[in-house]
Amino acid sequence: MAGNAALRTFAKHWMKPLTLIALAAPFLFLAWQWLQVLTGINPRAMGTDFVTYTHHFLGDTAIRVLLVTLAVSPVRDITGWGPIALIRRRIGLAAFFYAALHMIAYLWLDRGWDLGLLWEDMVVRTYIMLGMASLVLMVPLALTSNNSSIRKLGRQTWDRIHWLIFPLAILAVAHNLLMVKIIYGDPLIHAIILALLLGWRVARWSIGKLRPAAAA
Amino acid sequence: MELKFRRHPDYQALRAEMTPHDIYIRRRELLAAAGFAGSAAMLGGLPAFAQTPSAQVAAGAAVAAKKSAYTIADQQAAEQDFNEFCNFYEFGLNKDDPARHAGKMDVSNWKIKVEGETDAPGTYDLRDLIDYSQLEERVYRHRCVERWSMVVPWIGVPLGPVLAKLKPKAGAKYAQFLTHLDRSAMVGLAYGGLDWPYSEALHLNEAKNDLAFLAVGAYGKGLKQQNGAPIRTVVPWKYGYKGAKSIDTIRFTTMQPPTAWTVANPREYGFYSNVNPKRSHPRWSQEQERVLGVGGFNPQRKTEMFNGYEAQVGYLYKDIDLIKYH
Numbered sequence: 001m002a003g004n005a006a007l008r009t010f011a012k013h014w015m016k017p018l019t020l021i022a023l024a025a026p027f028l029f030l031a032w033q034w035l036q037v038l039t040g041i042n043p044r045a046m047g048t049d050f051v052t053y054t055h056h057f058l059g060d061t062a063i064r065v066l067l068v069t070l071a072v073s074p075v076r077d078i079t080g081w082g083p084i085a086l087i088r089r090r091i092g093l094a095a096f097f098y099a100a101l102h103m104i105a106y107l108w109l110d111r112g113w114d115l116g117l118l119w120e121d122m123v124v125r126t127y128i129m130l131g132m133a134s135l136v137l138m139v140p141l142a143l144t145s146n147n148s149s150i151r152k153l154g155r156q157t158w159d160r161i162h163w164l165i166f167p168l169a170i171l172a173v174a175h176n177l178l179m180v181k182i183i184y185g186d187p188l189i190h191a192i193i194l195a196l197l198l199g200w201r202v203a204r205w206s207i208g209k210l211r212p213a214a215a216a
Numbered sequence: 217m218e219l220k221f222r223r224h225p226d227y228q229a230l231r232a233e234m235t236p237h238d239i240y241i242r243r244r245e246l247l248a249a250a251g252f253a254g255s256a257a258m259l260g261g262l263p264a265f266a267q268t269p270s271a272q273v274a275a276g277a278a279v280a281a282k283k284s285a286y287t288i289a290d291q292q293a294a295e296q297d298f299n300e301f302c303n304f305y306e307f308g309l310n311k312d313d314p315a316r317h318a319g320k321m322d323v324s325n326w327k328i329k330v331e332g333e334t335d336a337p338g339t340y341d342l343r344d345l346i347d348y349s350q351l352e353e354r355v356y357r358h359r360c361v362e363r364w365s366m367v368v369p370w371i372g373v374p375l376g377p378v379l380a381k382l383k384p385k386a387g388a389k390y391a392q393f394l395t396h397l398d399r400s401a402m403v404g405l406a407y408g409g410l411d412w413p414y415s416e417a418l419h420l421n422e423a424k425n426d427l428a429f430l431a432v433g434a435y436g437k438g439l440k441q442q443n444g445a446p447i448r449t450v451v452p453w454k455y456g457y458k459g460a461k462s463i464d465t466i467r468f469t470t471m472q473p474p475t476a477w478t479v480a481n482p483r484e485y486g487f488y489s490n491v492n493p494k495r496s497h498p499r500w501s502q503e504q505e506r507v508l509g510v511g512g513f514n515p516q517r518k519t520e521m522f523n524g525y526e527a528q529v530g531y532l533y534k535d536i537d538l539i540k541y542h
Contacts (some may be wrong), residue, residue, distance in 0.1 A: 034314070036405050045299065046295075046310070047311070047312065048300065048301035048309070048508050048509060049301065049364060049506065049508055051514045057451040112516060117501060117503075120501060121500070121501065125498070125500065127499060178499070179499065185309060
């Protein structure tokens with residue numbers, strides 16, 4: 001194929017830096033909005049309720065980046081383009097980065113670092129517990145998202161740990177669905193995309209079990 | 217053209233002294249006397265307006281009101297925040313949706329249907345219900361169930377006397393307020409979630425409390441559609457959704473009527489919905505609120521029982537378990 005050389009060049013020189021820029025863009029955008037508010041250039045850059053705006057922006061970004069992480073393998077398997085798997089770990093790390101910022105924004109802007117309030121939230125409110133659980137499960141994945149961890153743990157153990165992305169993605173989307181007053185719009189779209197991404201894996205797995213040769 | 221006409225200072229001045237019947241019967245004569253040379257021609261071009269004189273303050277038009285003792289000293293929310301940060305699900309779920317879509321709802325020539333347990337059922341012009349020369353401004357704290365508040369200078373009249381004018385029967389215990397249903401303008405209806413038209417209700421004892429208010433304006437102007445033009449209830453000791461916007465029906469009932477949020481989720485939203493820091497929403501604590509519209513970092517304040525109006529309304533709920541009957 002004629003495009004192969006160009007694709008190879010892209011994978012080798014451009015894919016990783018471009019991914020990094022794309023993953024940093026939401027953060028830079030939010031930082032720019034905060035700067036406008038703090039400096040008074042545009043006090044309304046984030047509307048009326050910028051605590052909620054910040055909090056939701058970070059949470060939505062975390063979930064979307066997490067869904068992109070989960071989309072990498074299906075894209076690779078469908079297109080047959082292997083190098084895309086090289087950016088999967090950094091996308092996953094970005095999801096953790098945004099989820100952690102989401103949590104910090106909640107603790108700081110919303111709860112004012114009041115751990116008593118946090119404890120009450122955790123115990124009483126299911127959706128907060130689900131969100132916390134999701135973030136906690138992301139920690140071992142984030143810590144081992146590097147080459148030396150793969151070497152140390154061995155590919156099989158590493159894969160087994162990183163299988164946690166499935167339950168933690170379900171927890172994150174459930175957290176998103178349960179927090180709204182009326183289930184509609186973005187949380188519903190997130191849930192549908194997650195269902196497709198997981199459904200695709202289940203379908204592939206069951207086909208593979210039935211016809212192992214065809215799945216290879 | 218119609219708006220320009222209504223905003224004319226001569227007309228405003230005259231209007232304050234007129235009863236609705238007078239306007240209706242002597243409209244041409246009065247307008248001529250007020251110096252509208254071309255008024256006959258103008259009215260000829262607006263037959264609907266000429267035949268059914270609209271009584272309300274136009275959305276966004278200046279309106280005069282006397283100050284009221286019900287004025288809290290806290291910093292008021294910026295008018296722009298009041299108008300651009302709204303919950304009016306008929307126009308969409310996002311806070312900025314109502315400001316973008318609600319303008320399409322026609323609120324001129326507004327009528328209110330009065331029905332149910334009343335000796336005075338019928339269709340009323342707003343001027344039949346409200347004496348526009350007696351408007352007062354009340355600065356209330358508006359506490360949303362979503363844990364934020366804004367201090368708003370409402371303009372209107374006390375609710376109780378208006379309901380009394382509508383002669384509820386002896387057996388009537390509740391007043392139900394239904395929001396106008398405009399299927400072409402209300403682009404948010406498709407989202408579902410709530411039963412339309414939006415329904416809210418108060419026990420008549422609550423409605424008679426001096427704090428219960430019928431607002432037609434805010435910030436010295438007629439209410440805009442996104443905030444419930446041309447007329448809405450404001451019940452400051454309850455969460456914001458207890459205020460019914462753009463009311464087109466008032467119904468008196470003997471039984472507690474179904475109310476929108478209570479029907480949608482009775483565990484989270486009770487009939488009373490009094491502001492109560494001790495009764496957490498199942499998904500968040502109600503002990504604090506973010507103060508919006510005052511600039512800076514959305515400062516937090518402690519939520520007060522009955523939103524700070526305990527002295528005025530506490531007697532209504534003296535023997536009621538407000539955690540159970542929230």
